[in-house]
Structures are given as C-alpha cells and as structure tokens.
Amino acid sequence: MARGGVNKAVVQIARTAILARGEHPSIDAVRIEMGNTGSKTTIHRYLKELDETDSRRGVQHEQLGDELSELVARLAQRLKEQAQEPIDRAEAHYEQLKAELRDQLAQAQQDHLQLQKELDIQNTALQQETANLEATRSMLQTEQTRNAALNQACSDFELRLNDRDEQIRSLEEKHLHARDALEHYRSAVKEQREQEQRRHEGQLQQLQMELRQAQQSALVRQDEITQLHRDNERVLSESRALSKELNQASDQQHKLSNLNERLTALLSQQESERTLLQERLRVATQESQALKEAQNQALEASAALTLRALKAEAALDTLTASLSSTPKEDPEL
Template structure:
C-alpha cells in the first residue's frame, strides 16, 4: 500500500530522471518511478502545472545552474529525512504497541497472581487464627495440668505428714488409753465439731485458692510467698488434727487413694511435656508460614517494580523518538524554506 501523498518536487525529479533516460514521462511511468505510490489524479495535476510553468518560463536549460543543483540536493535530502523519520516513527510505534500489549498481559498476570496471593493470605490468616486458638487451649490445658499436679503433690505431702502425725498420736494413745475412755464421748463430739469447722475452713480455703489461681498470671512474683503461706496453713491444720484419733482409718484410706493418684503423676507430666512440644511445633509452623508470606510479598513487589521501570523506560524512549522526529521535521521545513529563498526567479515570457 502506498503512502498517503506525494510532493510536487518528487514528481519533478521522477520526470527529470525519465527524460534523462530517454523515456516518456507518462503518468504511469512517473508512478512506477515513485515506487507505485501517489494517485494518478495528483500526478496528472502536478504534470499539468509543470508543463504550464515550462510553457511560461520557456524551455529549461540543458545544464542546471548551481541553484537548481542545490535545490535538487535539498529536496532529495528533505525527502530522505522525511522517509527516515516516518520509518523510525512506524518502527517506534510498532515497538511501543508490542511492548504495551506485553505489559498489559503481564499486568493481567500480576493481577491474577495478586488475587491468588490474597486468597492464600486469607487462608493463612484463618490457619493462623486456628493455630492461635489451639495454642491458647493447649496452654490452658497445660496450666490446669500443672495446677492439678501441684495440688496433688500438696495433698500427698499433707497426707504423708498426717499419717506420720497419726502414727505419733497412736503411740501417745497407747500410753493414755486407760485414761481416755471416760473422755471418749466428749472427744468424739469435739471431733465432730472440729471436722465441721475444718470442712468450713476447707471450703473457705478452696474459694480463696480459686481466687488466687485467677490472679496468678498477674502475681507471678508472689507465688512463692503464697505457697509458703499455704504450707504454714497446712502445718497449722495438721497440728490441729493431731488430736483426732477417730479419723485414723479415714486417713489411711485417704492415703491409699492419694498414693493411687500419685502413681498417675508421671502420666500427667508426660502429657504436659507432649502439650509443650505440640505448642512449640505449632509456633514454629506459624513462624515458617509468616516468613513464606513475607518472601512472596517481597517477590511480588519486586516484579511490579521491574515492570513499572520497563514501562517508564519505554515511555521515555517513545518521547525521545517523538522529539527526534519533531527535530527532523523542523530541519525539513527549514531546508525547504531555505531552498525556496535561494531559488532564482525565472524570467517571464519575451514580449513580441
């Protein structure tokens, strides 16, 4: 497909080349000489104007003067510059369109990747929330297990001390058995009242300990002092129970039950260790997942930055190409203006 239009100067040069070759400068011959471009109507109009100018100005000299040679050179240079500029413009435009399509495709891929990463992030957040809930549940179970273990250890220690006290009391009772029969009923009544009082005290102590357990997380520094206070309270209670001979059988049964519970302490300790290991593994998996998410986000940001840099470079190259084409157009216009100024005026037709 030919270009949009031709110049009169191109038709003049094509006609002169055909005449120099001894060929007839017809419309079709000039169009072929111009590279099969230009409409026949435009070429015919230019030929008619050229013939009219030659008829008015007389036959052209066989040898062109210096101004005609410069004019032809300027026109040839202008046509060459124009052709080069248009070729570069078409190439730059094609490159820009191709780069634009490629960048649009990469942008769509980036958007799809961003949506996929966003979905993975939501999934990871959900998993993280579930793991946090599980970790909290495991920590709560571990705390309950540790508290139960401490309470059972305290009960076992108290029962051991109570058994020792009971044994000492049996020895004392064997010495005072003859004198104790008369006061047995009174002692039993006092023992029942003492047991009821101790039960109330034990209930109050349980409520107090429950309140202390709730405040243990905020009062970790006071835990040892509280344990010492509880041990002193247990010592006081044990000293008061030394006068209870009617509870020896009950103490023996409690001791057997406590020994059975103490046998379960290694299993509870093993469960606590397992819970701690499972909590550490969950925290390690969470840290790894967060590191993977950070690396994926960093790689995605790097890819977007590189694509933005490529797009800016292409836009800068296009701007430079346009500036170069504008400069060449200005040069062509300047050369044409200069050629028109230096072209000598041809003499008019001679008067008869």
C-alpha cells in the first residue's frame, strides 16, 4: 500500500515533467521529482503501469498538444516548487548529516590511528611473545632432553638402590651373626668378670683383714713405742740427774783433793760413795744404752709395720681402682 500523498497521478505528473525535460524517468529521478517521498517499490509499480498504458495507447511524446505541454509544465513547476522545500530541508539535513559524518570520520580516523598504534604495540608484543615462545620451546626441548637424562639416571639409581638393598640385607644377616657372637662373647666376659670380681672380693676381704691386723699390731707397737719413749725420757732424766750428781761429786772431789789433808778421814767414805755412784752411773749408762737399743728396735718395728700398712693400703687402693675401672655390665645383656 502506497504512503499518504503518493499515488499514480502524482507519479504520472513527475514522470511527465521528467520526460518534458528530455530526461529518463528512472525511479530515483521520479522520487527526487516528488520531493524524496514515496516508496521505490510503489514508484516502480506505478511507472510500470504507466509504461504499459502508454504502450497500449501508443501515445507518443511528440503528439501531445500544446495545452497538455503547458499544463504539464505548470504542474511540473508547481510540483517543483512544492518539492523544493523538502529538498532544501533534505539538503540542510544532508549538510548537517555530512558534517556529523565528517566529524565521525575524523573521530573514526583518530580511533583508527589509536587502534593502529595499539595494533603496532600488540604486534610488537606479539613478536616479543613469539620470541619468548621460541625461547620457551627451546627451553622445553632442553628440559625434555634433561628429563630424559634424569629418567635414565633415575633408572640407574633404582638399579644401584636395588643393589644397595641387597647389600644391606647381606649386612643385616652378617650383623645378626655378629650380634649372636657378641652375645656369646658378652656372656663369657660376664661370667669371667663375675669370677674375677668374686676372686677380687675374696682378696679384698683378706687384705682388709690383714690391714686390720696390721693396724692393731701397729697400735700395739705404737703403745709400746710410746711407753719406751716415756721410759727413755725417765732414764734420760735419771741419767741427767746422775750426771749432775757426778758433776757435783767431781766438784766435791776437786774440792776434797784440795782439802785432802782435812778430808783424809772422810776419804774412805767418799771413795765408797764415789764407787757406788760410778756403779750406779755404769748401770744407768747400760740401762740407757739398752733403752736406746730397744727404742731403735721399736722404731724399726714401727717402720716395718708402717711400711706393711702402706703396702696393704696401696694394694687395697689398686684393687679398688681395678674394681672401679672394670666395665659395667651392658644393659642389653
């Protein structure tokens, strides 16, 4: 259905005006003649009907009368005037649209330049990524080669590991045999150590008994030596007293020799006293000599007992150190 204001008569008038100007009445020309109104399909249909009508009637453009030509010219002028206003509006709209399109074109060109720059950047990045990809491929190939070598090394290592496991099992068996031998050796050593410990304990008890006896003998000898020292001191005191008396007697004898004439009567008595004193001195000297010899013997006996006690203590210390240094029994035994 045709739009409002577009019908066959209007199309015919526009066609006639175009033909009057000597132009070909095409669809676009007719539409422009009508002020860019109407559908091209409708105009084409009307033009086809008009062409068929002209063909049937055999009407030629040269046979039109002057009146019809004048009428057509007036109608064409009127249509042109009526169509000029929409054409002007269309031209203004076209200019505005052209300016907008020009602005859009400039913006599009700027966008194109920006996109071109971005494209160049992306191309550069793509080239870089391509180079990185090539490097990555090379690294991947290297890593694949390395992985193959590592896999081969792992296979070799697994073979060596299996051999090592076999060696470990063999060593474990040897260790079990050695452990059994060690247990047997420890049992023998334990039994021998217990025997030696019992023997050492017996020797220690015997030495302790001998030490106690030696200490008791030393105490007795020490008491005897103390008593001998006391007797010696007493004899020495008596000897000093006798020596003092002898000195006094000698003095008296010297005085008496000077008084020989007056003491002739007392000479016999003095001689007797002197003889007695000399005898007492001799006896005291002999007793002192005997006491000295007894003291020396007591000192020698004390030294011998002390030496024996020291030897017993040394033997006891040696035995104690031997027992202390003897390895303790292994907890695993």
